[in-house]
Amino acid sequence: MTKVTLTVNGRSMSGEAEGRTLLVSFLREELGLTGTHVGCDTSQCGACVVHVDGKAMKSCTVLAQDVNGASVTTIEGMANEDGSLGTVQQAFQDHHGLQCGFCTPGMVMSSAALLAENPKPSEAEIRHYLEGNICRCTGYHNIVKAVLAASGQDVSTLGVAAE
Ligand code: FES
Ligand code: FES
Numbered sequence: 001m002t003k004v005t006l007t008v009n010g011r012s013m014s015g016e017a018e019g020r021t022l023l024v025s026f027l028r029e030e031l032g033l034t035g036t037h038v039g040c041d042t043s044q045c046g047a048c049v050v051h052v053d054g055k056a057m058k059s060c061t062v063l064a065q066d067v068n069g070a071s072v073t074t075i076e077g078m079a080n081e082d083g084s085l086g087t088v089q090q091a092f093q094d095h096h097g098l099q100c101g102f103c104t105p106g107m108v109m110s111s112a113a114l115l116a117e118n119p120k121p122s123e124a125e126i127r128h129y130l131e132g133n134i135c136r137c138t139g140y141h142n143i144v145k146a147v148l149a150a151s152g153q154d155v156s157t158l159g160v161a162a163e
Pocket of ligand 1: 046
């Protein structure tokens with residue numbers, strides 16, 4: 001076991017990790033941050049996406065020891081300081097971008113990374129960026145709508161299917 005220290009959502013946090021411990025397991029089991037989900041463990045579903053040093057990453061594809069010292073943002077870090085939902089989270093709620101919610105942490109983290117790179121993405125750009133995030137419930141239309149809304153664009157004029 002090796003000590004791993006990360007800055008998680010702005011706070012320094014440490015725990016023990018084996019060489020084979022995945023970042024997602026370290027976050028959930030060692031640091032108790034269970035908002036990041038495990039849907040597949042084989043890098044297909046995107047439920048485990050977090051930001052590592054500002055970049056979206058599937059945390060089931062990264063070893064905790066390999067990111068020792070990194071700055072990590074998880075879904076728990078996406079709320080506003082007063083505890084209210086952050087912009088992307090609020091847009092998902094307002095536009096029904098979730099049903100069971102299992103994919104939602106990863107969807108929100110990927111969407112936030114997209115908006116950091118591209119503040120006004122087109123519908124096609126959103127669909128392309130979110131290709132690595134699988135949702136079994138929503139049919140994706142309202143997720144795209146939520147991301148458009150989070151970017152301040154008028155969703156009524158775009159070709160997203162009606163609710
Ligand atoms: S749990 Fe990481 S991609 Fe599915
Ligand atoms: S809301 Fe259920 S998997 Fe996406």
